[in-house]
Amino acid sequence: MIAINDILSRRRVRGAISGACIYIFLSAGAFLCLLPLIWMISTSLKEPGNVFLYPPQWIPRPVRWENYAEIFTEWPFLTYLRNTMTITFLHIVGVTLSSALVAYAFSHLRWPGRGVCFIMCMATMMLPGQVTMAPTFIMFVKLGWLDSFKPLVVPAFFGSAFFIFLLRQFFRTIPRSLIEAARIDGCGEWRIFFFIMMPLSVPALLITGIYTFIGSWNDFMGPLIYLSSDSKRTLALALAYFGQSFISGITLHTLMAASLIVMLPCIVLFFALQKHFMQGMVFSGLKE
Amino acid sequence: MARRLSQRETLTGWLFASPWALGMVLFVAGPVVASLVISFLEWNLLETPRWVGWANYRRLVTDDPLFYKSLNVTLLYTAAAVPLGMALSLALALALARPRRGQGLFRTIFFLPTVLSGVAAAMLWNWIFNADFGLVNVFLRHMGITGPEWLASERWALPALIIMSLWGMGGTMVIYIAGLQGIPRHLYESAAIDGAGPLRQFWHVTLPMLSPVLFFTLIMGIIGSFQVFTQAYVMTGGGPNYATFFYALYLFQQAIDFLNMGYASAMAWILFAIIMALTGLQFYFSKHWVYYEETGK
Incomplete structure (x- = not known):
């Protein structure tokens, strides 16, 4: 009896120790994960003279909220914001709508060539973007689309392989019988698509929307290639140009404030739709 | 599957898939073929392209x-x-x-x-x-x-x-x-x-x-x-x-x-x-x- 109690309590102690170790590990990781953001917020609220100090001031004294106001006064922030929002909005609409249409064709419609087309669609996911970079660039140059949003926005309306796949998998979980019933009742494919498939697929459409948002909002290479005039820049592009003046070191507090403002919509969206973000990520990893 | 697909079904299918099909031609297949051809050219968009064969690849591998x-x-x-x-x-x-x-x-x-x-x-x-x-x-x-x-x-x-x-x-x-x-x-x-x-x-x-x-x-x-x-x-x-x-x-x-x-x-x-x-x-x-x-x- 004593021996058993002894073993049990020893096991409990060992469990408690390993549990504590795991918590220390997780807490340290979480701390390191958040520290850059805290550092950023701290810098963004400092007076210029207090940025380059050792030891650093973690809590700025005084707190200088004007740094955020300066983004609006000394930088055409609203122009950049409008540009970014326009491109991002069109991206979300384009990618979601076109991918959903195609996904419907790949899941609930029967047409010759469907299998081959689907395999082709999946194969394009393996193709590095650089392979098509030069010809696509030449095409947009010849079309006279340089320095406009068109090269960034138009391709979004032709479906995105990954989201076609994601939506197709989701559509396949919607029972065939439901669609057959609607067809028997004389419902056309467009109405089935818009009034049955879309409302039933909100979670998958949300995942598509938020990941398109993050990708488009943070996109740097596209705007860098195609947008040249200052008034057309997106936030990411403008921030990069703004950052080059940071080498002189004078504007670091404003730069951090601007970077944080640029990150903010992503942070807010993430906290609002966390579950969907994680589902989307899990899906990308388990698609085999 | 015994049923033949009606023309109508075929048409609807392709219609729904058409964004992908067009995109495939315009932004994937076309550019892929073009890129392969361009890789054998010397072309800076200002002058007319010149066919150079394997020269680009050779220069990359041996001289860059x-x-x-x-x-x-x-x-x-x-x-x-x-x-x-x-x-x-x-x-x-x-x-x-x-x-x-x-x-x-x-x-x-x-x-x-x-x-x-x-x-x-x-x-x-x-x-x-x-x-x-x-x-x-x-x-x-x-x-x-x-x-x-x-x-x-x-x-x-x-x-x-x-x-x-x-x-x-x-x-x-x-x-x-x-x-x-x-x-x-x-x-x-x-x-x-x-x-x-x-x-x-x-x-x-x-x-x-x-x-x-x-x-x-x-x-x-x-x-x-x-x-x-x-x-x-x-x-x-x-x-x-x-x-x-x-x-x-x-x-x-x-x-x-x-x-x-x-x-x-x-x-x-x-x-x-x-x-x-x-x-x-x-x-x-x-x-x-x-x-x-x-x-x-």
């Missing part, structure tokens, strides 16, 4: 030290960032797979940085790696160590970018958590009955069962490394002295800055060949370490 430098930088980065990220993600996933108080909060914190990519994050890390007053060196100074100049140092710039890449490992972690939760409990129970301790359970149950997911993230990680661009362009510009001159950066420079369309296309095809070769190699070796349940191998 920057090509090898960029390849070397990319492979070094891949060899460090991918396994490190995988190992750390796995460690976090193991700690978070089983219900535990605060599990949701930790998962949220670790995942948050994955949505913060791009220029804004690059700006932040630029400041963190500042030689005199950046977060990292301030911390090292507290410990009595004089930190390196990081992004300004030829030796430490690439390690700095590798450290930065670990900030985004939450995505892989979430994939691993889902993978771990998919492992049937009875496997652990029978392993425990057979006398396997936690370590042997990890080695003989967890790792084999997780290996398809590990394999997938490995391949995606390698492909991702060849696309590293924004950080290098914004933070170091490829320097100092080409220490962070990534392949994607060099390709971009050739294509967009120098308008060497032929040369850039040849680089893109070499990149494609390398990725294919690495993926093929992984598939070949995967037979020895990846376990697929359906086939039992």
